[in-house]
Amino acid sequence: MSCRQLHRLTARAVATATTPGYIADGGGLYLQITASGARSWVLRFMLRGRAREMGLGSATMVGLAEARQRAAECRRQLADGIDPIDARARARAQNAHTFEAVATEYIDANAGGWRSAKHADQWRQSLGTYAFPVIGRMPVAAIDLAHVLRVLEPVxxxxxxxxxxxxxxxEAVLDYAAVKRYRAAGSENPARWRGHLQRILPKPSRVSRVRHMSALHYSELPAFMATLRALPQGxxxxxxxxxxxxxxxxGEARAATMGEIDVDAALWTVPGSRMKAGREHVVPLSAAALGVxxxxxxxxxxxxxxxxAPISNNAMLALLRRMGRGDITVHGFRSTFKDWATEQTDFPTDAIEIALAHTVGDKTEQAYRRGNLLAKRRALADAWAAYCGxxxxPGRSPPRDMRW
Structure with missing residues (x-):
């Protein structure tokens, strides 16, 4: 493609030309006039020994100056070895993928691997509330730092x-878009925190005090349990x-079923679908737990x-409030147990952590310890039940000198 004798045409020549055919402006740019009188801009070029022709728009809508700018951009791409026709097709494909559409695609693709349908709903709700109104209709390829900040800064x-x-x-959606080539390969993720947004936004821990689940001190637990047992046993x-x-x-306890309980073996097997780690968890049951x-x-x-129907997520929390203990949470009793087991017993740390369904060690160690520590965990469960009882x-305290 020769670039000699650029800008041959004038605006007047373009406006008055009527003869069907191609009228050269130079650099491969032509004004094309069809037999019907339709007028458009065309760029002709050679790429890898092959003649190509690319439309640059209607001459009615695109003026001479703009046509020259479009042709110049195409020539720059050709100089870099890029086929401008293919590049435009990719850009149009990227523009067809809005953030909302790609986010929905990402959620649908990954929901099967998440713990529950509720997790997918949380994704849709949070993005639908905060992100979609701002960037939902934007091409995912066009989203940059300024757009992400427009979502985040107000909240x-x-x-x-x-x-x-x-x-x-x-960040996850934009990473997914890059892998799927909806965004330019290797492009910076504008929602990345480390080394990026952390330079602009204050650290979350500095603007939001961490709210730990309020827990009852273990010294108060036996009296609390006595009060709880004295209530109507709904x-x-x-x-x-x-x-x-x-x-x-x-969530593990409120949805427990009789089919998960082996009364003879005194075991409760919680399916992985209800566990935070997504793995089945076996719980040795004390005599007190079997009594419940x-x-x-x-x-x-x-x-x-x-x-x-199974009781709601808030049923036990509502009971605590009716008991006048709105200062503590159900989840906090796990901390009560851990503090008691750590400070008042000699049980192994691993047994305590596995009792709480926490991950301990690598996969091989986890498999070994689940079996090897069951007897110790049963002894721990019995000791915990004895302390709770x-x-x-109501109103009394446990013996001060008792070691469990």
């Missing part, structure tokens, strides 16, 4: 935890006792039900 200091999750999710009261005795998380199971009167289906009447 970074007022809803820091939520904003942090939104940032992480935007599903929430029984569920809370079971949760405390088994050191379970709320029997007290439900359930022979099949969910253990703790209200109107034939060491006060039989």
């Amino acid at each position: 970074w200091t007022t809803k820091t935890e939520t904003a942090t999750r939104v940032r992480q999710r935007i 599903p929430a009261a029984l569920a809370l006792q079971f949760t405390i005795l088994t050191c379970a998380r709320t 199971v029997r007290a439900t009167g359930v022979t099949e289906g969910a253990l703790f039900t209200y109107r034939r 060491s006060v039989t009447q």
Whole structure:
């Protein structure tokens, strides 16, 4: 393609030309006039020994100056070995992928590997509330730092935890877009924190005080359990006792079923779908925990039900408030157990951590310890139950000199 004698045409010549054919402006740019009188801009060039022709737009909509700019950009691409026709096709494909569409694609592609459908719903809700109104309709290839900041800055200091999750999710979507070639390969992810947004936004821990789950001190627990046992033994009261005795998380305990309980072996097997780590968890049951199971009167289906459905996430928390203990949370009893086990017993740390369903060691060690520590975990569960039941009447305290 020769670039000699550029800019041959004038605006008047373009406006008055009527003869069908190609009228050269130079550098491969032509004004094309068809037999019907339609007028458009065309760039002709050779690439790898092959003649190519690329439309640059209607002459009615694109003036001579703009046509020359478009032709010049194409020539720069050719000089870099890039086919401008292919480059335009890729750009159009990228522009067709909006952030909202790609985010939905990412969620659908990964939801099967997440713990529950609720997790996918949380992704959709957070992005739908904070990101989509700002960047949802934008081509994912066009999103830059300024756009990400428009999403995050309004909520970074007022809803820091939520904003942090939104940032992480935007980053994941943009990484996915780059892998799928919806964004330029190797392009910077504008939502990345380390070495990037951390230079612009204040550290989350500095603008949002970490809120730990409020826990009851273990010295108060026996009296609390005595008060709990003295209440009418409805599903929430029984569920809370079971949760405390088994050191379970709320979601693990409230949805427990009789099919998960082996009464003869005194074991509760929680399926991986309800576990935070996504792995099955076997819990040795103390006599007290089995007593709670029997007290439900359930022979099949969910253990703790209200109107034939498992109790809600907030049922046990609501019970604590009715007991005048709105200062503590259900999840906090796990901390109560850990503090007691660490400070008042000689049980191995691994047994304590596995009782809480925490990950310990690599996969080989985890498999070994789950089997090897079951006997110690059963002894730990029995000791915990004995401590929880060491006060039989509300208002009293356990013996001070007892070591468990």
